[in-house]
Amino acid sequence: MFLAVSVPPAVRADSPVGDPYVMPLAARFTAPGEPGFVSQYDLQRGMPWTFAGLTAGAWESRDPFVTAAGTGPGVLEAAAPLAWADSSAITFGEGSGWRGFGATLAVAETFVKPVGRKPRAVFTLMNGGGSLDRYSLFIERGDDRSWVRGGTTGEKRGALGALDLEGAHLWFLSAGTRRGAHTFEARMSQQGMGAQLASAPTLDGTAGGFGEGAHGIAGSAGWTWRGDGTLLSARLARGVDGRDSHGAEGSFYSRRDAWRDALELVGERRAADWTYGARIAVDRSHVVRWGAVTSDAYTRTQWDAQSQWAALRTQGTLAGGRLNASLGGGHLDAPARSAERFQIAPSLAWTRGVGAWNVRLHTQRVVDPLWSDLSDGTPAFVQDVWSEGVDVSLARAGEAASGTLVNSPLGAGVMALQTGGRATSIRYPLRDFVLRNGWRRAGSDLAMLLGTAHARGHWRALGADASGWALSRPHTRDEAAVDPVVGGRAGLETRFRVFANDLGVRLRLEAAYVGSRDADPDAGGFAGRLPGYTTLSGTASLTLGDATIVLRGEQLEGTRHAEVWTDPVGGSSLPALGPGRSIRAEVTWPLFD
Numbered sequence: 024m025f026l027a028v029s030v031p032p033a034v035r036a037d038s039p040v041g042d043p044y045v046m047p048l049a050a051r052f053t054a055p056g057e058p059g060f061v062s063q064y065d066l067q068r069g070m071p072w073t074f075a076g077l078t079a080g081a082w083e084s085r086d087p088f089v090t091a092a093g094t095g096p097g098v099l100e101a102a103a104p105l106a107w108a109d110s111s112a113i114t115f116g117e118g119s120g121w122r123g124f125g126a127t128l129a130v131a132e133t134f135v136k137p138v139g140r141k142p143r144a145v146f147t148l149m150n151g152g153g154s155l156d157r158y159s160l161f162i163e164r165g166d167d168r169s170w171v172r173g174g175t176t177g178e179k180r181g182a183l184g185a186l187d188l189e190g191a192h193l194w195f196l197s198a199g200t201r202r203g204a205h206t207f208e209a210r211m212s213q214q215g216m217g218a219q220l221a222s223a224p225t226l227d228g229t230a231g232g233f234g235e236g237a238h239g240i241a242g243s244a245g246w247t248w249r250g251d252g253t254l255l256s257a258r259l260a261r262g263v264d265g266r267d268s269h270g271a272e273g274s275f276y277s278r279r280d281a282w283r284d285a286l287e288l289v290g291e292r293r294a295a296d297w298t299y300g301a302r303i304a305v306d307r308s309h310v311v312r313w314g315a316v317t318s319d320a321y322t323r324t325q326w327d328a329q330s331q332w333a334a335l336r337t338q339g340t341l342a343g344g345r346l347n348a349s350l351g352g353g354h355l356d357a358p359a360r361s362a363e364r365f366q367i368a369p370s371l372a373w374t375r376g377v378g379a380w381n382v383r384l385h386t387q388r389v390v391d392p393l394w395s396d397l398s399d400g401t402p403a404f405v406q407d408v409w410s411e412g413v414d415v416s417l418a419r420a421g422e423a424a425s426g427t428l429v430n431s432p433l434g435a436g437v438m439a440l441q442t443g444g445r446a447t448s449i450r451y452p453l454r455d456f457v458l459r460n461g462w463r464r465a466g467s468d469l470a471m472l473l474g475t476a477h478a479r480g481h482w483r484a485l486g487a488d489a490s491g492w493a494l495s496r497p498h499t500r501d502e503a504a505v506d507p508v509v510g511g512r513a514g515l516e517t518r519f520r521v522f523a524n525d526l527g528v529r530l531r532l533e534a535a536y537v538g539s540r541d542a543d544p545d546a547g548g549f550a551g552r553l554p555g556y557t558t559l560s561g562t563a564s565l566t567l568g569d570a571t572i573v574l575r576g577e578q579l580e581g582t583r584h585a586e587v588w589t590d591p592v593g594g595s596s597l598p599a600l601g602p603g604r605s606i607r608a609e610v611t612w613p614l615f616d
Contacts, residue, residue, distance in 0.1 A: 047102035056512035056535030067452035079446035080391035082129035090241035098214035108133035116385035117372035120349035123332035151607025154181030183602035191216035231591035232271030239264030268455035277314030297339030326395035328357040344375030357394035359402030398461030412438035507538030527566035547589020
């Protein structure tokens with residue numbers, strides 16, 4: 024049940040998908056060779072998400088299951104598997120004016136719709152190297168008039184290289200009902216995780232052994248009224264989360280607590296081929312961090328923020344193409360500079376079919392306040408990014424001039440980015456260590472250019488695909504270039520059926536290239552250039568009825584590639600090494616009664 028993300032950076036995709044996947048959508052977006060690459064993200068999910076060399080405002084993942092807990096980042100390590108969803112969308116380069124403060128360059132989103140009055144369930148199971156165990160169960164019953172959904176997932180992992188024990192869990196419950204023109208919905212979710220790095224005894228005590236834990240609970244309630252071409256909705260959400268980290272043998276302890284209240288009001292009106300919308304969002308957030316290096320040396324830091332955002336949006340047909348435009352503005356009381364407290368963000372995307380091609384133009388301003396989890400001496404500030412781009416994609420049969428770019432067989436895109444008040448953070452596999460180190464305001468802003476291309480095709484039972492990207496990014500002397508500026512993926516696969524067509528078989532071999540990058544000297548002390556590398560993966564999928572069994576092999580080349588963070592056991596002289604080759608088995612079984 025997955026739609027490939029190897030697409031130009033401003034493509035919107037929204038269609039049913041048929042290849043089940045046990046890991047969350049984020050694990051695919053961060054895969055080797057992608058612009059959002061995070062090394063071994065499925066094993067070290069505390070690493071910051073990146074896109075085109077940015078960490079703040081890079082991208083976000085949304086789903087219909089989990090209400091975000093507390094003030095970002097919440098508990099991202101515990102997420103719903105992609106197999107729970109029945110469709111997905113990945114959108115780049117639009118919508119920031121509508122979303123307001125905290126918007127991102129990209130949005131990866133999954134959806135699920137009631138399929139009828141009969142119950143539906145999805146069971147997933149994954150086992151693999153490093154004593155990896157992951158399971159989930161999703162249950163749904165209802166239709167468009169009333170429904171109830173619930174799910175739970177849990178995982179645990181043993182030690183792998185510089186990574187020690189890890190575990191995470193998630194559960195959620197949501198229900199909704201429609202009474203005439205009114206729809207009411209409520210949702211609650213709870214998440215938790217724990218992770219630790221490897222340790223080793225030394226003459227001075229214990230090296231490494233750093234660890235963290237996190238938990239969060241959140242809920243939301245919403246109301247929607249639908250009339251003749253008119254929609255009104257209101258949604259109230261509250262989330263609370265806590266996160267703590269510690270050193271070996273209690274050498275230090277730090278805790279972060281956060282809560283967030285949010286209210287959103289939306290109105291829409293449809294007239295002919297046009298839809299007009301208005302949105303008002305009010306947000307109140309609080310973060311406090313306290314801790315001690317020794318039992319009698321406590322510190323406490325508190326951050327608070329209140330924001331208001333108002334936006335207008337229109338969607339319709341213009342000049343033979345499809346237009347999506349929004350304009351928003353808001354006030355945030357946290358930034359130290361009064362000039363940064365009021366922000367305006369426009370966004371515009373226009374798609375038109377030209378012959379057999381779809382051409383898409385887009386521009387937007389993304390505004391991200393950095394007011395909590397700041398490094399020492401850094402006042403609250405706002406990062407803004409202007410993006411402009413063009414994408415050209417070959418339309419499939421029947422899709423020319425539709426304004427929809429879905430699984431195009433051929434395409435390319437260019438996106439120009441200009442940062443203001445650029446935010447940076449360290450790269451480390453324990454998220455609380457990243458937050459404790461804090462956001463910093465870079466000494467210089469950047470003008471960057473991102474180019475991408477992809478192609479796919481098939482002949483009889485054979486298929487092939489390739490994608491690549493390159494980022495033009497100025498060198499800055501005051502910081503390490505910890506993200507690659509080039510990457511790509513290529514794959515070969517075949518599909519066939521055997522045993523009187525009862526058993527479906529899919530075999531795929533894939534190679535990905537990760538460009539060279541710098542180690543992060545602030546993430547443990549090691550500084551140096553890490554070489555680029557090529558990694559191989561293979562997949563064998565067997566489908567019998569509704570069930571799918573997948574055998575996946577990652578990093579089949581068997582090399583333990585260097586990470587950008589420093590191995591705490593080796594001190595500041597060695598970068599951490601990835602775990603190398605891994606084999607795992609996945610089972611996804613949708614159940615319909």
